[in-house]
Amino acid sequence: MRKQPEEHAQNWDLRHEDFNDNDFLYDVYSVMRDRAPFAHTDVPFLSATPGGAWVAVRYADCYKILQDWEHFSSNPTPEASEQLAGDLIITLDPPRQQKFRKVLNPYFSPARMKALTPQIRGETDRLIDTFISDGAGDLADVAWRQPGIVFFKYLLGMPIDDVPLCIELTDTALNGQTEEARMAAWGGLYQHIHGAVSARSGAPPQDDMIDVLLAAEIDGEKLSFADVVSNAMLLVQAGLETTASAMSFAFHYLATHPEERDRLIREPDIMPKAVEELIRYGGSIHGIPRTVAKEVVLNGHTFCPGESVLVNYASANRDAIEFPGADRCVLDRQANRHLGFGAGVHRCLGSNLARLEFRIGIEQVLTRMPDYELAPGKDAVFHGNSVTRGYRRLPVVFSPGERSTE
Template sequence: METSASGGPITDEWVERHFDHLSPELARDFHPTLARARAKCPVAHSDQYGGFWYATKYEDVLRIAQDWKTFSSELGITVPNLGAGMKVLPVTIDPPLQRTFKRLINVHFTPAKIAPWEEPTRRLVTGLIDDFIERGECDFMKDFARPYPGLAFFDLALHAPSDDLDEVNHYATMASLPHIEESRDCLMKLAGWISEFIERRRKEEPRGDVVDAVMNAEVEGRPITHEEVIGTVQLLVLGGLETTAGVLGAAMQRFCEHPEILEELRANPERIPAAVEELLRLDGSFICIGRTARHDVEFEGHQIKEGEQILIYWASANRDEAEFPDADSFDLDRTSNRHIAFGAGPHRCVGSNLARMNLRIALEEIAQRLVDVRLQPDADIDFHSTFNRAPLSVPITFTPGPRS
């Protein structure tokens, strides 16, 4: 039976008045609960954590995300706030200053800029699969989904030491779980690692990458501060690791439950880009974000007061039947797929091109090399679900194959 954070059933009243975005019960019954919210209370007020609003329909989520003059990122980004004392830039500031920081990053993640990364990324994917393909089994999250985006990003985008990957991956993963005790400590340790990394980079020859651009930037006519550098690099790390891992993990679970999908992609690899978009729409791991009202505003018949926070659910918007017919189905022939898995408005994810490339290459290699993929017997897929959503473990079996 569905249960709430208090141990009772998830009732309509819980959805309408006591919604708890940090509850493990919501993580286990995530999409059905959000579907109930879309149907019964598309914009609702919860009494949890001192009170906050949340919105679940596509049109409402998009409107709030685009209206930064009314719904600010700077005044409050999470419910509850981690209180870690380090801004993750530029996601915690509003235009026009936000545009200055975003321009520093954007130019380094255009399709043309990342195109040379395709060949080394494919070598990485091939090597990771080689490490487990002869066994005929693996934990897909541990052996592939989590190390892959980090290894690619740290090497190709940040030019950081690969020896640090496991440590930083752990910090980034734990920092994505604000309801556990370790989260705040890991967020601060991540900031500490970035600070040390930046100091090392300042002593090295310039590489012309995004790290150099951020370190040497001017902001409003002054040199960027060390804290601003840390905050900006922290966004790149948090935005690029666990999010991609989450999509891959959910995709593998879907492939195991619906083997015809992987068979179709193996036979028709030209359909993989469309598959990437459907996987992002259905199981995008960047599930929600917070905004704060700058002033009193009436929104869909509700009076939202200045200073009140509202969570907007990308994951719910992407399954809204009003925008996506047969929204819960994986459909490679979907004619319109205006999903917002990467967010919307001025804060739309700068790494979307890189994420799409990483996902496409992963699916190309997985479809060709992993045959008869199934969940291991008695596998119980548990998701963490706060602002990012990813399976903790996806144990699979498959027909053993040769190394490349």
């Protein structure tokens, strides 16, 4: 029997089975935002702290925490540190974090990502080609495989044949049913990336992200091998899971709102705004950890050193104080400072790539199967209960089309 939203709000547990219902989860977030600036969870999820964590659920508070790295550090708690295999850019604070990021930033520049447009469009079309003539297919395959193929083939320098395995391991590591399954998947992914990086020893440079990490120097010192492997692993996780989840959600939304689907086809000029709104509304990230480094008062609440805080992007992005009509998807929303890519010094490194993959995925589906809708008699499978949430199966039907000439 499902708990009431008020009961969930007292002790938020994102892995609870009730939260496989996405609308219900947002009902709980609404209660949490109305009740107090900060909720609490006793569940050691993400924070890896036995005492649980505070949860920031309102937009203004989330934004301030993300901007204030001096009080809300990205350095993990001691318990979480034990689970890390290296010095990750996402767990560092300035100045080292800024120096590390300076090494990677040029590789994700807007110009470099824009140059990938033809390749991303081609890879998306090839995925659609596998079912376009049938008049039926699974759009989750496009959402989950396109970002992986693009990232592995054009940025990371790993074989695209590795994509299905890495998707499976990443998904299980984040969303597995048990702690044992999740930890085994983390270990499997680490070993796979370890092998890929090891294979570069003595090999000619390929001008990809692995080579960038191997050559990187911070304060005159190269990264340790463990740090190279761990950060390559981090890039794989970030490049696969979050974009895929968001894209799958957008495909489902447009399939179930044909008037919105048709509007995007009819008014292509609103696509840039629609991309931002679908990212805001979809809310594929539900918790990013911070550790309190120094005592600080925020919105009347005193945070003490050592405490964990989870910054809930998804809840913040449905805060009506920042987004009028926050629970509606407004494709041409004018003011949209969503937190889909975070904020502050740790704002998503790959946001330019993610936006491009997301936009092209939607454009190609709408261009080649403009009347697509959910397949009658077949269920779309949504996977929640975790920090990333999206559709694992999305069966659709449409008027058959021709394969791409590429």
